[in-house]
Amino acid sequence: MNKKEAIEKIVNIPDGQVNMIGSLEIPAGATGIVVFAHGSGSSRHSPRNNYVAAILRSHGLGTLLLDLLTVGEDTDYEMRFNINLLARRMLSTTKWLQEQDDTNRLNIGYFGASTGAAAALQTAAILGDQISAIVSRGGRPDLAWPYLKNVKSPTLLLVGGNDGVVIELNKKAYNEINAVKQMDVIPGATHLFEEPGTLETVAELAANWFVKYLFRHKPE
Template sequence: MSQSQVSRGIPHNVTIGPKQLKGILTIPEPVIGIVMFAHGSGSSRLSPRNTYVAEKLQDRAIATLLFDLLTEEEASDRRNVFHIPLLATRLEEALVWTREDPNTAALSVGLFGASTGSAAALVTAAQNPREIAAIVSRGGRPDMAGAALAQIQAPTLLIVGGSDIGVLELNEDAYAELNCTKHLHIVPGATHLFEEPGTLDEVVEAAGAWFTQHLQAEEK
């Protein structure tokens, strides 16, 4: 895909990595960086919640890459949804893709993870400390990143629902393991999917502010 083929602000279908994973790239004008989405629990690039977040990030001059971490065949095996090394490998392939594509090569990179995708994002950041400028986890399972938590250098924001019983406690434990610039944002009354009125908008505001601050700080 050449620079001339990309119209700013228009979603473009792309394919990533050896498995030709399907993705949607949107680059606004102007642009300060790019956020790659790591979906969880079997969600695809068409996840309505992540699509909504992506659109709001684009309004903040942030490019977005929504893509499937698994092929349809792989996703049919539920175990793969929890296979963090596999998910992290796919996210790293997408990172390589952004560095090789002329439309995104110069952009600082952020990661937005949800559910098990959050763990994959954190592992990827730990393995690529110079490549990732910021991380946001939404209702994630950062605890599944294990020892990688202590190795992360990128500023990390954990967003979790105040009524997401069990996951809230796991986020608090993971937060304690992080040694980077960090913040734990608890959304009062929100459950795991942030379906309660106004809760997803609070996620969007917190994530947008975090990425705007840290992607601009690392702007190339």
């Protein structure tokens, strides 16, 4: 990619017979890109994830927001919790990014919400140092439990202070992860971070994490 050119386009990413639709935006000069893995029932149009993505781009990071499930698949509640399928789609997405001229030189990070966080962690465990950093927002990392000990990517777990059950699940997951890690509890926030100022806090913490670990020379 020519570092002087910004990119903004809709992309189609294949996984077998399925094509995932994504919104790809890369600021000029970016050295990293963050793939968003949405939670159950959400999509690339999620206002919360789009807000976070905009903040990341303001820090010079590229973003890819995509639907891991087709419209038809998303009507099946069980499919939303099929972490193996979601992780396979994340693998296909990562492979696609590594093959495109526009993105193959960018360090890759994952931002996962709810079940998407489990898919991100499971995929990162499989790919090892190919994934430079992970941020989980209100995530369910426990759903990727067998993979957590193999995660090598620096991982930031963000949880709402009023999201009691999820706090406990994240604490257990945190103890299982052997990589560089940090867990921040956002005071006053519930699961969706709808309270004033809480999503802004998430976005800034995520941006700082990704800038720290994605603004590096990409390993050959």
